[in-house]
Amino acid sequence: MKVKDIGEFGLIDRITKKPKDKDILVGIGDDAAVFKTTKGLQVLTTDCLVEGDHFRREWFSPVQIGMKAIEINVSDIAAMGAIPKYVLVSVALPRTIGVEFVDRLYEGMWKTCDKYKIEIIGGNMTHCEKIVISITLTGEVDKKNLCLRSGAKSGDFIFVSGQLGNGMAGLRLFQEEIMGFQKVKKSYLEPKAKLKTALDIAPFVNSMIDVSDGLAPEVEHICSRSNCGAIIYKDKVPISDEAREAAKRLEEDAYDYALFGGEDFELVYTGPKENFEKVNGFLVGEIIKDKKISLFSDGKEIAMEDKGYDHFSRGI
Amino acid sequence: MKVKDIGEFGLIDRITKKPKDKDILVGIGDDAAVFKTTKGLQVLTTDCLVEGDHFRREWFSPVQIGMKAIEINVSDIAAMGAIPKYVLVSVALPRTIGVEFVDRLYEGMWKTCDKYKIEIIGGNMTHCEKIVISITLTGEVDKKNLCLRSGAKSGDFIFVSGQLGNGMAGLRLFQEEIMGFQKVKKSYLEPKAKLKTALDIAPFVNSMIDVSDGLAPEVEHICSRSNCGAIIYKDKVPISDEAREAAKRLEEDAYDYALFGGEDFELVYTGPKENFEKVNGFLVGEIIKDKKISLFSDGKEIAMEDKGYDHFSRGI
Numbered sequence: 001m002k003v004k005d006i007g008e009f010g011l012i013d014r015i016t017k018k019p020k021d022k023d024i025l026v027g028i029g030d031d032a033a034v035f036k037t038t039k040g041l042q043v044l045t046t047d048c049l050v051e052g053d054h055f056r057r058e059w060f061s062p063v064q065i066g067m068k069a070i071e072i073n074v075s076d077i078a079a080m081g082a083i084p085k086y087v088l089v090s091v092a093l094p095r096t097i098g099v100e101f102v103d104r105l106y107e108g109m110w111k112t113c114d115k116y117k118i119e120i121i122g123g124n125m126t127h128c129e130k131i132v133i134s135i136t137l138t139g140e141v142d143k144k145n146l147c148l149r150s151g152a153k154s155g156d157f158i159f160v161s162g163q164l165g166n167g168m169a170g171l172r173l174f175q176e177e178i179m180g181f182q183k184v185k186k187s188y189l190e191p192k193a194k195l196k197t198a199l200d201i202a203p204f205v206n207s208m209i210d211v212s213d214g215l216a217p218e219v220e221h222i223c224s225r226s227n228c229g230a231i232i233y234k235d236k237v238p239i240s241d242e243a244r245e246a247a248k249r250l251e252e253d254a255y256d257y258a259l260f261g262g263e264d265f266e267l268v269y270t271g272p273k274e275n276f277e278k279v280n281g282f283l284v285g286e287i288i289k290d291k292k293i294s295l296f297s298d299g300k301e302i303a304m305e306d307k308g309y310d311h312f313s314r315g316i
Numbered sequence: 317m318k319v320k321d322i323g324e325f326g327l328i329d330r331i332t333k334k335p336k337d338k339d340i341l342v343g344i345g346d347d348a349a350v351f352k353t354t355k356g357l358q359v360l361t362t363d364c365l366v367e368g369d370h371f372r373r374e375w376f377s378p379v380q381i382g383m384k385a386i387e388i389n390v391s392d393i394a395a396m397g398a399i400p401k402y403v404l405v406s407v408a409l410p411r412t413i414g415v416e417f418v419d420r421l422y423e424g425m426w427k428t429c430d431k432y433k434i435e436i437i438g439g440n441m442t443h444c445e446k447i448v449i450s451i452t453l454t455g456e457v458d459k460k461n462l463c464l465r466s467g468a469k470s471g472d473f474i475f476v477s478g479q480l481g482n483g484m485a486g487l488r489l490f491q492e493e494i495m496g497f498q499k500v501k502k503s504y505l506e507p508k509a510k511l512k513t514a515l516d517i518a519p520f521v522n523s524m525i526d527v528s529d530g531l532a533p534e535v536e537h538i539c540s541r542s543n544c545g546a547i548i549y550k551d552k553v554p555i556s557d558e559a560r561e562a563a564k565r566l567e568e569d570a571y572d573y574a575l576f577g578g579e580d581f582e583l584v585y586t587g588p589k590e591n592f593e594k595v596n597g598f599l600v601g602e603i604i605k606d607k608k609i610s611l612f613s614d615g616k617e618i619a620m621e622d623k624g625y626d627h628f629s630r631g632i
Contacts, residue, residue, distance in 0.1 A: 024402070024437055033438035035402055037353045044437065046404040046452055050444045053408075086340070086351060088362040090406075090450045092369075121340055121360065122349035128366045134406045134450035136362055 025146075032080050032139065034146065041146060043139035045076040051131040059174045062101045064189050065133065066108025072212070073137040074116055074193035075265045079210040080148070081202030082141035084195070087113060087120045089135055092128030105133075116195065145199075147208035147269065152226035154289045156206055156270035159281030161194045163238045164215055165254050168261025169246040176250060183242045191265040197280065198267055204278045205271040214260040216304060218268045219285065220293055232285040234259070234297040259295075259304075341462075348396045348455065350462065357462060359455035361392040367447040375490045378417045380505050381449065382424025388528070389453040390432055390509035391581045395526040396464070397518030398457035400511070403429060403436045405451055408444030421449075432511060461515075463524035463585065468542035470605040472522055472586035475597035477510045479554045480531055481570050484577025485562040492566060499558045507581040513596065514583055520594045521587040530576040532620060534584045535601065536609055548601040550575070550613040575611075575620075 025034040025041065032045035049055055049069050060068070070087065077084040089109060093102065106120075113119055118137070170188025173181050198208065207226060209218045215237060219230045237258050247254035258264075270287050271279050295304040341350040341357065348361035365371055365385050376384070386403065393400040405425060409418065422436075429435055434453070486504025489497050514524065523542060525534045531553060535546050555570050563570035574580075586603050587595050611620040 021401075021435055024435065033402065033404065035437065037358070042353070042358070042454075044402065044404055044452070044454070046406045046438065046450070047440050048406045048408060048442050048448075048450065050408050050442055050448075052445070053443045085337075086349065086360065088349065088360055088452060090362045090364045090452075092364060092366050092448060119335055119337055119340065121335065121351065122362065124363050126364050126366055127369045128444070128446055128448060129368070130444055130446065132364075132366075132408060132444060132448045132450075134362070134364065134448075136360070136404060136406075136452040138358075138360070 032076050032082070034080065034141070041082075041141050041143060043077055043080050043082040043141055044136065045073055045139070046134060046136045047073050047076060048132065048134040056174075060189055062104035063108035063111070065131075066105040067112045067190060069133045069135050070109050070112035071191050071193045072265060073135045074112075074118075074195055075191075075210040075212075077137055077139035078193050078195040078198035079208050079267060080139065080141060081145040081198060081208065082139035083199065084116055084118045084137055084139045086138045087118055087135060089120055089123035089133070091123065091134075092126050092130075092132040094129055094131065095127055097131070145202040147202050147205055148225070149207055149209050149222050150225040152207040152222050152228055152270040152287045153272065154228055154287055156272055156287040157276065157283050158219060158230060158232070158268065158270050158285035158287060159279060160211070160215065160238065160284050161197045161267040161269075161281050163240045163243070164211065164264050164266060165239050165243040165247075165257035165261055167191060167263025167265070168214075168257035169243040169254070171263055172250050172252065172257070173246055178249060181242060181246050184240070184246050188263055191263065193265060194267050201269060201271070201279050201281070204275040205269040208267055208269040211262065211264045211266045211268055213262040214258070215268060215284070216259045216293065216295070222268070222270065223287070223291065223293060226287070227291070229288045229290045229292040229294075230285055231288060231294050231296055232259075234295050234302065236282065236284045238282045348392050348398070350396065350457070357457050357459060359393055359396050359398040359457055360452065361389055361455070362450060362452045363389050363392060364448065364450040372490075376505055378420035379424035379427070381447075382421040383428045383506060385449045385451050386425050386428035387507050387509045388581060389451045390428075390434075390511055391507075391526040391528075393453055393455040394509050394511040394514035395524050395583060396455065396457060397461040397514060397524065398455035399515065400432055400434045400453055400455045402454045403434055403451060405436055405439035405449070407439065407450075408442050408446075408448040410445055410447065411443055413447070461518040463518050463521055464541070465523055465525050465538050466541040468523040468538050468544055468586040468603045469588065470544055470603055472588055472603040473592060473599050474535060474546060474548070474584065474586050474601035474603060475595060476527070476531065476554065476600050477513045477583040477585075477597050479556045479559070480527065480580050480582060481555050481559040481563075481573035481577055483507060483579025483581070484530075484573035485559040485570070487579055488566050488568065488573070489562055494565060497558060497562050497565075500556070500562050504579055507579065509581060510583050517585060517587075517595050517597070520591040521585040524583055524585040527578065527580045527582045527584055529578040530574070531584060531600070532575040532609065532611070538584070538586065539603070539607065539609060542603070543607070545604045545606045545608040545610075546601055547604060547610045547612055548575075550611050550618065552598065552600045554598045
């Protein structure tokens with residue numbers, strides 16, 4: 001069996017052990033790990049951008065690569081209901097790359113760090129034939145605001161924080177070398193973590209995750225960890241006009257981008273109906289007891305083919 | 317200017333900013349970053365193994381790659397006088413690799429984690445044409461035990477925790493495809509962090525660093541951060557018989573391995589003469605006021621050519 005044949009999730013289950021240390025509240029399997037200190041809870045996440053797999057130098061400026069590397073990690077910390085704090089940057093670079101590139105890369109990282117009032121406090125640099133940027137980000141969270149994938153309850157509404165499908169539409173336009181559509185292309189090149197939204201809603205939701213892989217797989221992750229199922233109302237999924245137009249031009253389905261496309265970095269969260277007024281976002285579904293994920297459109301259940309953005313089944 | 321033309325240190329200075337957050341005690345430029353929590357000080361480090369640059373699959377078993385990835389990070393935490401705690405593992409893998417490889421890789425990581433009573437609490441997995449293993453390790457330290465590169469004082473003795481040159485001898489034997497010399501080859505394949513030594517001596521030393529790049533560059537790092545110079549007594553540098561024999565066979569100088577070779581993961585530390593009895597290790601030099609690093613042999617100063625293991629000037 002080769003790595004490419006199995007989902008990321010399956011692989012992660014193989015290499016996971018149950019935490020022994022009682023200070024570990026959340027180990028492998030959520031957007032970030034959480035451990036106790038007497039100051040409160042420390043949150044740790046790491047995410048990686050690999051040239052050819054996550055970005056291409058023809059599409060992204062070095063500043064944009066740096067910005068995206070930080071944003072996607074802030075998105076993971078946000079999805080825990082936590083406040084990001086400190087960054088470590090591990091960079092592997094080809095020997096042929098110019099120092100100008102490195103300066104611009106860090107300019108992008110620092111720019112995004114400044115926006116979130118976070119700081120790069122360490123890291124390391126080494127060589128690789130492809131550019132690899134591995135970011136570790138710490139965060140802090142009050143226990144009452146901690147949002148796990150495992151907290152969803154039957155009867156919860158499912159929300160998303162914003163329009164989905166823009167990121168994937170942007171990527172597909174680059175892949176097919178189609179001009180125009182600057183707005184969705186920018187969504188792909190310069191995603192923004194929804195930190196403010198996450199912190200606003202954290203006290204009122206039962207579970208949260210960020211959309212790196214598309215709405216359907218993210219809802220599946222929540223259900224799998226929360227031991228429940230879900231109904232997604234396809235017609236309620238918010239999609240921008242430009243993503244629809246891009247999909248039309250590409251002769252593809254904008255709902256596939258939203259449901260299975262990924263690269264959006266919006267948040268998906270579930271909360272009880274009582275908190276409906278306190279929770280901003282687009283209502284797109286419900287959590288149910290039955291451990292099945294169903295997709296409904298126009299009042300009828302429709303087939304959901306798995307087209308998830310699987311890092312182990314395709315590159316960019 | 318290309319990345320290959322400038323030292324890692326120069327590059328890091330270009331991308332570093334002075335910390336603004338007053339809770340950051342140590343930012344970029346030491347073995348690990350340190351920040352305050354009310355529990356005490358949290359220490360964070362990240363280090364990366366890249367296939368072709370740090371290891372080859374022909375030389376290392378997957379278990380050994382996993383072990384080394386953890387050991388080199390424990391070594392960085394140890395060099396701060398800190399106790400390692402939690403691990404994040406970010407792995408990029410070629411699509412062609414077998415799942416068996418991943419299982420063995422994590423077996424090696426978990427084995428070394430168990431030895432140090434530390435745990436993998438998160439991470440991520442993605443694709444890259446070359447294997448890249450990026451580890452983040454947290455640690456805890458009492459302020460009185462914190463050992464920085466910047467703490468050396470004029471008059472300090474310079475110590476190393478063990479024999480140097482074994483790692484580089486092992487690497488050179490692999491590169492030249494020379495049979496035998498199992499002991500130094502094993503030093504290269506399976507380095508061990510000197511955590512116990514580090515914790516024992518931490519209260520009695522002024523500065524500490526681990527030897528990833530060879531004794532001379534490490535002493536230079538200490539002097540550069542501590543605003544001082546040093547004399548290294550070449551004849552006092554401890555070198556194993558097997559490293560000497562390997563060097564002889566390769567028609568090279570075992571002292572070059574020790575001084576500039578790296579890959580040893582021993583500790584270099586400086587402490588006041590009063591603490592001499594409390595500090596185990598090999599006395600190899602002295603810290604001086606004059607900001608110059610000199611090498612002495614047989615009572616005379618000898619030229620020190622820079623042959624440092626520079627990740628930006630050569631691979632394996």
